[in-house]
Amino acid sequence: MNRIDRLYALAEELRAAGPRGRTARQLAARFEVSVRTIERDLSALGQAGVPLATKQGRTGGYSVDRSMSLPPLNFTAREAMAVAVALSGSEHVLFSRDSRTALQKIVAAMPKQALDEARTAAAKVRLLVRPTPDPDGEVAEQIWRAVRDNHVLRIFYTNGDGVESVREVEPQHVVVGPNGSYLTAWCQLRQEERVFRMDRITKAERTPTAPHRPAATGDVHVDGFETKLPAAALRPEELFPTPT
Template sequence: MNRTDRLYALVEELRAAGPRGRTASQLAAHFEVSVRTIERDLSALGQAGVPLATRQGRTGGYSLDPSMTLPPLNFTPREATAVAVALSSSTHVLFARDARSALQKIVAAMPGPALAEARAAAAKVRLVVPLGATPDAEVAETIWRAVREGHVLRIGYVDVDHVESEREVEPQHVVMGPRGSYLTAWCRLREDDRVFRMDRITSAERTPALARGPRRPRDPALAEALGPLPASALRPEELLGIASGTPT
């Protein structure tokens, strides 16, 4: 995680902690950095105007001003169990950390008895997560950033016949399924839409080239063995109300 991402994640972690806050040692362990690094990061956040509060003493630590926190969301035990089960299945390298962070925020907002009931219910569930080849975390993050921001990528790719190639691509979607995850993109080498299995992408870097923009509005077509994206496929933008332009 680079420093910019860590600074943002620090704010989210302190927001999730609520008035109890976190000690520098707890934050250092969570982000796998030194206490000195965390203290420098917190100092930078304070200088940038983030309203940090500190408590002195053996149980002291850092917290956010209450105006920067959300009120409790009041999940019922069943709702919390449902969310915990759903987030626990988010094992892809792109979203595993974010899923854990979201679950921590839910736990922090719940009263003790409701949390105990939710934990007891969740303990009765066992998930069978489809196994697919795992892409390199750094490569996957570079791809995801390019998909979000519309960057052109230069990728190294090894196809099913173990033939290596280097290509410039214009990323379109990340597609996740039971057999693995894929990048759909316009391939400048083939001058056509292509699907790349993410675990076969050996390198990915942003290029200064400009994307030519979308050619036609359509959902990604996967390899013939997987078939087209089904009509029932999850569309997060619709769940967030972006497609209709109204909040949910």
């Protein structure tokens, strides 16, 4: 998590904690950084105008006004349950932390009665969990940045037969599926689109080479499965067009 994302998540963590607040040590453990880093981040938030409050003593810590960053949201109990079920299915190393903070924001914004109803309903749902090989967290983050920012990557890859190779690839998509996660990319070595199992990529590093292939078009098929685009969920006006 970069510092900008951490500052925002830190403010939301404090807001969700309410008047109880959090100690610097708790926040450091939560975001996996040092106490000194958290203290610098809190200072930056205060200078940016976030209304932080400090409480001294053994149970002291930091808190923030719950109304400062998230406007009132009117989730119904069924809507909150649906989001909780969807996000609980995202255990991928790239998205697990963000899924957790997204749920925290929803929970913090809901009235107690609706939240209790959502929790009761969600307790009636179970998800089947299929263990899949996880990629290395640092490698996965490098891959995601390259996909997001359209950078060429040099990857160190071991195929299913144990043969190692080093390739420069132009990332196109991260694919998350029932058998694991994959990177689809234009392989400069093979001069064609290839699919790479992310858990078989032992190292990934950005190169200064500019990508020269056009963006991938058409449907992506991996392991015999069709892929689905979550981006469609962020454009509800396209899913539910306004009648003419």
